[in-house]
Amino acid sequence: MESIYSTRIYKRFAQVLSLITGVIPISVAEILIICFIGFIIFKLVSRIIALKKEPQNRLDILLKCGATLLAALSIIYFSFIAVWGLNYHRQDFASIADYDVHEYSTQDLSQLAEHLILQANYLRNYIEEDELGIMTLPDGKSDVMRRAHKGFDNAAEVYPQLGGKYGKPKMVLMSNVMSHLGIWGAYFPFTAEANVNISIPESMIPSITLHEMAHQRGFAREDEADYIAYLTAVMHPDYDFQYSGTLLALRHTMSALSRADFETFQVLANSYSDGLARDMEHINMHNRSYQGRASQVSAQINNTYLRANAQQDGIKSYGRMIDLMMASFLQELEEL
DSSP: OIIIIIIIIIHHHHHHHHHHHTTSSSOHHHHHHHHHHHHHHHHHHHHHHHHHHOGGGHHHHHHHHHHHHHHHHHHHHHHHHHHTGGGGGSOOHHHHTTOOOOOOOHHHHHHHHHHHHHHHHHHHTTOOBOTTSOBOOTTOHHHHHHHTHHHHHHHTTTOGGGOOOOOOOEEOTTHHHHHHTTOSEEEETTTTEEEEOTTSOTTTHHHHHHHHHHHHTTOOOHHHHHHHHHHHHHTSSSHHHHHHHHHHHHHHHHHHHHHHOHHHHHHHHTTSOHHHHHHHHHHHHHHHHTOSHHHHHHHHHHHHHHHHTTOTTGGGGGGGHHHHHHHHHHHHHHHO
């Protein structure tokens, strides 16, 4: 998978396709999904009308509809596997990066959290903020899409598997709908586009953009995409990307620490700078404001999807990025 599919067949296909769709300034994936939903509604209405007009042929109509639907789903699923899904079975990033991933102690976890807090507090001094003291992107969200590749360009010098020329990420017009579904970004393999929800807090937009770009480069696992987002963020030349990536890693690490040692979690949380504390609370408020039945259903669907693609932890696999974080962090400490 690694030597033939992921680094050759898929990579060449995705680069060419993403450069073609990248010519269009808006998300082609979003347009296709809207058209597909409209088509499904149209076909459903037309079949209901046909059932009313020909009640004597109701069984034949239903059987034909079922067969057509099954055939369509089969073709879509086969195409998905062919153009991207096989990446779930590629070599894991820990092996690619030569990381020694193993069990770690609560003390190791707290040490990592403390390191990330120091980094985040330092980087926060170079971040622009709005009138409420929350991180903002002064040059706009489209500027983030334009600059995002720089982190991958730098990381590719160390990890060649992250290199390549792709179309730039796309901002989703219906981002508010994505937020209600609890989706912050999505990679669409049929257009090779990294799609980003721009209604989320601006502090998270750079790191989520890098996460979807990691998928674009063939890293399908969510835990690995999160880690690669962090890795490419801290290797990015701009402070806003560095801070956003560190914030992503810190949220994962502190969440794990709160479950392992809540007392230490509280102590470290009190060491947040004022700016960092405001950004963290802003993210939490955003998440609470969009909690609802739609986001719960979406999470269940996502969980089923991940389990169906060799991620047995389901949505919990997002937390496994900490294994990669710990391996990298402890390796750096040993080298000092």
